[in-house]
Each structure stands twice: as C-alpha cells, then as structure tokens.
Amino acid sequence: MQPTPPVLLRALTKRFGEVVAVDGLDLTVHDGEFFSMLGPSGSGKTTVLRLIAGFERATSGTIELDGQDVTATAAHQRDVSTVFQDYALFPHLSVLDNVAYGLRVRRVPKRSRHEKAREALALMRLEQVAERRPHQLSGGQRQRVALARAIVVQPKVLLLDEPLGALDLKLREQMQVELKQLQRRLGTTFVFVTHDQEEALSLSDRVAVFDQGRIVQIGTPAEIYERPASPYVAQFVGTSNLFDSATSQRLFGIARRHGLRPEKIQLHHERVPDAEIVVEGVIAESIYLGSEIRVHLQLDDGTQLIVLERAGEHTEHRGEKVVASWSRRDLVPLTDEKAS
Amino acid sequence: MSHRVGALLGRYPALRLGLLIAAPLTWLVAVYVVALAALLVTALWQVDSFTGDLERTVSLENLKTVLTGELYRTVTLRTVGVAALVTVIDVLIALPIAFYMAKVATPRRRRILLIAVLTPLWASYLVKAFAWRATLSDGGLLEWLGTPIGLQSPGYGLSAVVMTQAYIWLPYVILPIFAGLERVPDSLLEASGDLGGGPVHTLRWVVLPLLVPAVIAGSIFSFSLTLGDYITVNIVGGTSQMLGNLVFVNAGAANNLPLAATIALIPIVVMLGYLAAVRRTGALDNL
Incomplete structure (x- = not known):
C-alpha cells in the first residue's frame, strides 16, 4: 500500500472572476521530498501554494493534507506553515516573540515556548538577535527568522513562496545551501515556489513546471533538464536550440520537433569523421561569459544555433567558418505544445 | 541680483x-x-461685582473658585466622563466598520462605505444635533421604534448627549483607524492564521497592537471635541451642563469673562494630561 501523501490535489481549480489561475490540477507530493513549483509569474504556482495554505478558497476540486480533506478548512486549522515572499514578520514583536507566535496561539506556556523559539533561532544561527525588532535586521536575517517561525511549530509541510527572491545573488546562493541542509535535517516536506529555474533544479527532488494554471511537466531536475517534454519546458528550463520537424528532417533525417542543449554541441575547425551529426556554419557572435563562451552559429541553411563551450578550450572568431557536431542521443524529441 | x-x-x-x-x-x-x-x-483678571467692569489686576481668585467649587468639580467629572464614554463607543463602533472597509470589502463597496462615512461631515453640525433632538423627542423616531420591543427613548439628558456626540464624531474615529488598517499588510494576517492563530488571536495579538496609534489618533479627536462641546448639550442635554455651557454662560449672560477663561483652561489641562499619558505609551512615535 502506498503511504499517505502529505499533499494530494485533485482536479483543483481556482478562478478569479473570468481568469482561470489554476486549471484542474492533479498533484501528489511525496513525504519528505523537496518539491518545487516552477513557472513564470502568472502561471498559477503561487495560487496553488496559497490554496494549500488555505489563504484562497478553491473554486472546485479537493485538497488533501496527510489523507484529510481540508478543502473547506480554514488556514489556521491546517497543519502547514508558510514562509512568505515579504517574510510577513510581525513588526510590533521581537524576533523571539515572532518565532514563538505559533506556540503562543497553541497555548504553550511562556517558558517552554521561549525555549523552543530559542532552539529554532539557534538552528538558524540567530540567537544574538532574539531581542531585536524585525526592522533592525538585514534581509538575510529576516529570511531566516521567517524560516525559524515557520518550522518551530513542526508543520507536516513547509510552504515557501519565492523566499529567496528579495535577496542578492551571493546571499541567495548561501541560503539555497542552508535551505537544502535544513530540509535534509528536518525531513519535513518542502513545497517551494520559484520562477528561477536554476534554483528549482539545484534544490529539488522533483520539479513541476507550470504554464497557464497547469503542470506541463513533472519530474526530477535531471529529467526536466535532459528530457523536456515540450518546447515550452525546453526553453523555460535552461536554454535550448529548437528544431521544427522540417529542420530536423533536413539536419538529421527525422521529421519531428527536437530540442538540443547548447552544451551538447562541439565545435571543430575541420571536419570530424566519427561524429554522428555534423553541420557547417559561420560564427555570428561569440560572447565571453567567464567560465563559458556562448557562440551563436549561423548554419548554411539559415538556422541559428547556440553553442556553449568551456572557456579556454577553443578560440573561434566572428565570421570564421566552423563545423558543429553532436550525438543522436543528445537530441530531445518534443511533443507539440497543444498535445501536452 | x-x-x-x-x-x-x-x-x-x-x-x-x-x-x-x-x-x-x-x-x-x-x-x-x-x-x-x-x-x-x-x-487672572477680575470683574467688579458691583459695576460689572473688567479689573485688569492679577489675582488667583478665579483659579481658587474653580479648583474648590463643588459645581466645577462635578461638571468637570461629568464632562470627562461623557467624553470618555463617547470615545469608547466610537472606537467600538469604528473598529469593525474600519476593518470591514479595509480588509473585507471589495474595492467598490469600500468606496461606497468611504463616501457614506464622509458625507455626514458635509452636513451642518446644528442640523445633525437637531435631527437627534427630533429623533429623541416624545413621539419621535426612537420611541416609535422602541415601543414595540419594550424600549423607551432616553429623552433629553446626558445619555442623549453621549448618543448624539458619538454619532457626530464617529467619522473622525473611523477614518484614522481605517487608514491604520490599510497600512497593515494582508500577509501579516495570513501569517497569523498560517501559524494557527484563529480570528480572535489574530485580532488580539496582531491587529489591535498594530492599530494602537490609529485608535489613539481617533480617540484624540472624539475626546477633545466632546470635551469642548456646548451646543449638543444645549440641544439634547435637557438640564444637564458641561464645561462648555459654564464657559458660555459666564462669557455671555453672567458677564464674567475672566471666570469663563479660567473654566476654559480645564479642558485644556485635561487634554494635555491625556496627550502626556498617551505619549508615555509611545503611541505617538508612529503618527
């Protein structure tokens, strides 16, 4: 028998007036996994999170948390905690009282709730700011207070709504590591909303890619990246060269849409005999990115190709004629947008 | 240049x-x-009790009269009591209305309510006071409504003053509380619910603490405006007097401007005391 999933959505739909934000969604989140909902803004991922938390009421469909139907249950009676995008720390309470808030409403006596709040703060390495007010903290500290406040009540599921969006790059990378470690240590199920594909790929056990209120693909980061199901996913997650069926037919003899990751292509100065697929073209642009070089290749038939090379391996110049090669297994057959 | x-x-x-x-x-x-x-x-001046002329000599006689006179103590306590009661009633009515306007109502309903709150401010004070006089009169609206359910109109008197003043100053209390609530982000209310706080908890531990400055701002209006009022008392107060009446009578009929000035100092001192007390709570820092 399958264990009860912490989150189970069935035909979940949410309409705001005429706008369909979530469109008949079915989703199972497994126990203890780091699950990400990835999509551009307006794709419905945040609405799904808010539906799970209970801030929005579903138009139709059901939400089950740990086997219980909570579709009509108020937010404060659901065993989930949210880390808000703007952190939503209570400005009139100290950091310690913010973290202890969930315990206070559960009528935990003052001494033991402060003890637990201090433990949670220690976990986030924030003991030294316990007495401060939220407005006296830096963005990264506020973020960690919000996390401490959410985990101190030991929720079954932790919901995170673009929690790293407001942080600068360095801090964001550091928080990603901390989030991952925290999730591993607590073993709590994380449902993470982000529009940053890199973040989703690096943190998650599984990723759901959203488009217009639907999940267009769900799978491990490797599956999503290596085997995108549709042109939309192929382009939203990382960069892809897309070939329509006519171009595919012309280049390698299969009449079907295909995607190809730029780093799977090798560039050569002369013809290579052992490569499976070989094309010729002229370098239209060569952009130095530090660790990599992005080469825009104009094929003889007019097709544009983007190639990523490790910096220092090759030195191609604009206008130079080169040969590009890749192997057949790196080609990703794509279904048509409508069929997905 | x-x-x-x-x-x-x-x-x-x-x-x-x-x-x-x-x-x-x-x-x-x-x-x-x-x-x-x-x-x-x-x-600090005097009036010659025989000729009625103003004597411009400094003396503390008036102050002594006001501080020791039974009448002034009674009227001061009554006035402060009425002002406090009006304030409490206004805050209690304003909180749910402002909350509905700021957090629950659709934008359209919010606009309608805002207009409904603001419109009475355009009507003349006298008209509103006389409207209440008519409402409270024998055979008036209140009696007509109350008789079938066994209630009587309170008639003219202090309770009529409280009702009328609470009505007249209500917009001044609703508006700052509404503005204060609009500044409270929805995510704070959601966070409270998310952490297990029901509506009562959220109200007690999140909304009210954040609203203290706004409530105090509103209460300053209703309290100070009631404190200085004498027109409403004249219209619906029956025989009861408030500080404003004493000032009015002394400045006019009794021809004792210095005493009127001394009495007028009482609400000023009370208000300064109230502001000082409020300041100590730190609520004015956020205004």
Missing part, C-alpha cells in the same frame, strides 16, 4: 528655512499662541 540671492540662500540654510516658514509661523504664533496666552492672562 537674483543670482546673488540664490547664492546667499545656498550658503545659509538657516536663512532659507527661516524665509520658508516665516509666514505660517507668524500665523501660528498670532492665532494660536497669542490667543492661548490671552486666555491665560484673562483668567
């Missing part, structure tokens, strides 16, 4: 500031401070 003036102003920021606020400052000093000072000075 203008270039040189500009350079001069640029060099001396104090001069720039002085020129900028000179006009409003003059007005403030002339109208406010001088008038208050005149009140204070007048309170």
Whole structure:
C-alpha cells in the first residue's frame, strides 16, 4: 500500500472572476521530498501554494493534507506553515516573540515556548538577535527568522513562496545551501515556489513546471533538464536550440520537433569523421561569459544555433567558418505544445 | 541680483528655512499662541461685582473658585466622563466598520462605505444635533421604534448627549483607524492564521497592537471635541451642563469673562494630561 501523501490535489481549480489561475490540477507530493513549483509569474504556482495554505478558497476540486480533506478548512486549522515572499514578520514583536507566535496561539506556556523559539533561532544561527525588532535586521536575517517561525511549530509541510527572491545573488546562493541542509535535517516536506529555474533544479527532488494554471511537466531536475517534454519546458528550463520537424528532417533525417542543449554541441575547425551529426556554419557572435563562451552559429541553411563551450578550450572568431557536431542521443524529441 | 540671492540662500540654510516658514509661523504664533496666552492672562483678571467692569489686576481668585467649587468639580467629572464614554463607543463602533472597509470589502463597496462615512461631515453640525433632538423627542423616531420591543427613548439628558456626540464624531474615529488598517499588510494576517492563530488571536495579538496609534489618533479627536462641546448639550442635554455651557454662560449672560477663561483652561489641562499619558505609551512615535 502506498503511504499517505502529505499533499494530494485533485482536479483543483481556482478562478478569479473570468481568469482561470489554476486549471484542474492533479498533484501528489511525496513525504519528505523537496518539491518545487516552477513557472513564470502568472502561471498559477503561487495560487496553488496559497490554496494549500488555505489563504484562497478553491473554486472546485479537493485538497488533501496527510489523507484529510481540508478543502473547506480554514488556514489556521491546517497543519502547514508558510514562509512568505515579504517574510510577513510581525513588526510590533521581537524576533523571539515572532518565532514563538505559533506556540503562543497553541497555548504553550511562556517558558517552554521561549525555549523552543530559542532552539529554532539557534538552528538558524540567530540567537544574538532574539531581542531585536524585525526592522533592525538585514534581509538575510529576516529570511531566516521567517524560516525559524515557520518550522518551530513542526508543520507536516513547509510552504515557501519565492523566499529567496528579495535577496542578492551571493546571499541567495548561501541560503539555497542552508535551505537544502535544513530540509535534509528536518525531513519535513518542502513545497517551494520559484520562477528561477536554476534554483528549482539545484534544490529539488522533483520539479513541476507550470504554464497557464497547469503542470506541463513533472519530474526530477535531471529529467526536466535532459528530457523536456515540450518546447515550452525546453526553453523555460535552461536554454535550448529548437528544431521544427522540417529542420530536423533536413539536419538529421527525422521529421519531428527536437530540442538540443547548447552544451551538447562541439565545435571543430575541420571536419570530424566519427561524429554522428555534423553541420557547417559561420560564427555570428561569440560572447565571453567567464567560465563559458556562448557562440551563436549561423548554419548554411539559415538556422541559428547556440553553442556553449568551456572557456579556454577553443578560440573561434566572428565570421570564421566552423563545423558543429553532436550525438543522436543528445537530441530531445518534443511533443507539440497543444498535445501536452 | 537674483543670482546673488540664490547664492546667499545656498550658503545659509538657516536663512532659507527661516524665509520658508516665516509666514505660517507668524500665523501660528498670532492665532494660536497669542490667543492661548490671552486666555491665560484673562483668567487672572477680575470683574467688579458691583459695576460689572473688567479689573485688569492679577489675582488667583478665579483659579481658587474653580479648583474648590463643588459645581466645577462635578461638571468637570461629568464632562470627562461623557467624553470618555463617547470615545469608547466610537472606537467600538469604528473598529469593525474600519476593518470591514479595509480588509473585507471589495474595492467598490469600500468606496461606497468611504463616501457614506464622509458625507455626514458635509452636513451642518446644528442640523445633525437637531435631527437627534427630533429623533429623541416624545413621539419621535426612537420611541416609535422602541415601543414595540419594550424600549423607551432616553429623552433629553446626558445619555442623549453621549448618543448624539458619538454619532457626530464617529467619522473622525473611523477614518484614522481605517487608514491604520490599510497600512497593515494582508500577509501579516495570513501569517497569523498560517501559524494557527484563529480570528480572535489574530485580532488580539496582531491587529489591535498594530492599530494602537490609529485608535489613539481617533480617540484624540472624539475626546477633545466632546470635551469642548456646548451646543449638543444645549440641544439634547435637557438640564444637564458641561464645561462648555459654564464657559458660555459666564462669557455671555453672567458677564464674567475672566471666570469663563479660567473654566476654559480645564479642558485644556485635561487634554494635555491625556496627550502626556498617551505619549508615555509611545503611541505617538508612529503618527
């Protein structure tokens, strides 16, 4: 028998007036996994999170948390905690009282709730700011207070709504590591909303890619990246060269849409005999990115190709004629947008 | 020339500031401070009880009269009591209305309610007071409504004053609380619910603490405006008197301007005391 999933959505739909934000969604989140909902803004991922938390009421469909139907249950009676995008720390309470808030409403006596709040703060390495007010903290500290406040009540599921969006790059990378470690240590199920594909790929056990209120693909980061199901996913997650069926037919003899990751292509100065697929073209642009070089290749038939090379391996110049090669297994057959 | 003036102003920021606020400052000093000072000075003068002439000699006689007189103590307590009651009633009515307007209502309903709250401010104070007089009168609206369910109109008196004043000052209490609530992000209410706080918890531990400055701002309006009122008391107060009436009678019929000035100091002192008490809570820091 399958264990009860912490989150189970069935035909979940949410309409705001005429706008369909979530469109008949079915989703199972497994126990203890780091699950990400990835999509551009307006794709419905945040609405799904808010539906799970209970801030929005579903138009139709059901939400089950740990086997219980909570579709009509108020937010404060659901065993989930949210880390808000703007952190939503209570400005009139100290950091310690913010973290202890969930315990206070559960009528935990003052001494033991402060003890637990201090433990949670220690976990986030924030003991030294316990007495401060939220407005006296830096963005990264506020973020960690919000996390401490959410985990101190030991929720079954932790919901995170673009929690790293407001942080600068360095801090964001550091928080990603901390989030991952925290999730591993607590073993709590994380449902993470982000529009940053890199973040989703690096943190998650599984990723759901959203488009217009639907999940267009769900799978491990490797599956999503290596085997995108549709042109939309192929382009939203990382960069892809897309070939329509006519171009595919012309280049390698299969009449079907295909995607190809730029780093799977090798560039050569002369013809290579052992490569499976070989094309010729002229370098239209060569952009130095530090660790990599992005080469825009104009094929003889007019097709544009983007190639990523490790910096220092090759030195191609604009206008130079080169040969590009890749192997057949790196080609990703794509279904048509409508069929997905 | 203008270039040189500009350079001069640029060099001396104090001069720039002085020129900028000179006009409003003059007005403030002339109208406010001088008038208050005149009140204070007048309170120290006397009226010759035989001729009725003003004697411009300094004495503390009036102050002594007001501080020791039974009448003044009673009326002061009554006035402060009425003002406090009006304030409490207004805050209790304003909180749910403001909450509905700021957090629950659709934008359209919010606009309609806002207009409904603001419109009475355009009507004359006298009209509103007389409307209540009619409502409270024998055979008036309140009696007509109340009789079938066994209630009577309170008639004219202090409770009528409280009702009328609470009605007249209500918009002044709703508006600051509404503005304060609008500044509370929805995510804070959601966070409270998310952490397991029900509506009562959220209200008690999140909404009300954040609203304290707004409630105090509103209460300053209703409290101070009620404290100085004498028209409503005249219209629906029956025989009861408030401080305003004493001032009115002494400045007019009794021809004792100095005593009137002294009595007028009472609400000022009470208000200063209230502001000082509020300041100690730190609520004014956020205004």
